[in-house]
Amino acid sequence: MKKIIFLLTITAAFILSSCDKDSLGVSKVTTYATMNLNGASTLFWQLGTTFVDPGCIALEGTTDISSRVVAVSNVDATVGGFYNISYSVANSDGFKAYATRKVVVTDLTDPLNGYYRSALTRKVLSTGATANRGPYTVMVFAVGGGKYYIDDLIGGWYNIGSAYGSAYAGPGIVLKHSDNTVTLVSASNWTWGPCSITAAGATVDPTTKTWILNTTGAGLANYNWKVTLTNPVSF
DSSP states (O other), rough: HHHHHHHHHHHHHHHEEEEEETTTTTTOOOOOOEEEEEEEEEEEEEEOOOOOOOOOOEEEEEEOGGOOOEEEOOTTTSEEEEEEEEEEOTTTTEEEEEEEEEEEEEEETOTOOOOEEEEEEEEETOOOOOEEEEEEEEEEEEEEEEEEEEEOTTTTIIIIIIIOGGGGOOEEEEEEEEEEEEEEEOOOOOOSOOOOOEEEEEETTTTTTTTEEEEEEEEOOEEEEEEEEEEEEEE
């Protein structure tokens, strides 16, 4: 019995010794970088003026490493629309931190800019059955030349109402004519394949700031949405 105990003790000591040697220099403490944006995470910028990125502050503990921040931007301030800036920085051990900013390039003086409340009626064309949803929040902003970006031409029906997320919004650009009728200029495809949105028979009342869109979508052609946008809150 004593011999067995002695051998077990030697084996345990050998294992512990081997583990110490193998782990020598492997464990290390690192201080991860933190990033804080200068200014808002969604920045509104005047169309046609030179864009100046406010940047961000990066710290590794208490050490300022902002000079090491790499920014990747697609902002073109001569063209109205949504843009993105991504920031990254590596700490002393090469571990990276990230931050992002959205930039909205628009004519900031346009009175139709704002976050609107949407009231929605969806009609099933094959049966005539209707359903209502809302109010949700829809963003509208001028992109120049009488054109406006609307971030969901179906007013948030799937994006917000069905909680599917922004991939199921139907953003597009519309043109406001002198008689206050509105026609579609372009629209993004949905997650459901080639489902381009159209907005036929749309109007806007600049006095009451009310948009009315009659929207259908290829690929979802069994439906029609009447989207009423009212009571905008300025940016």
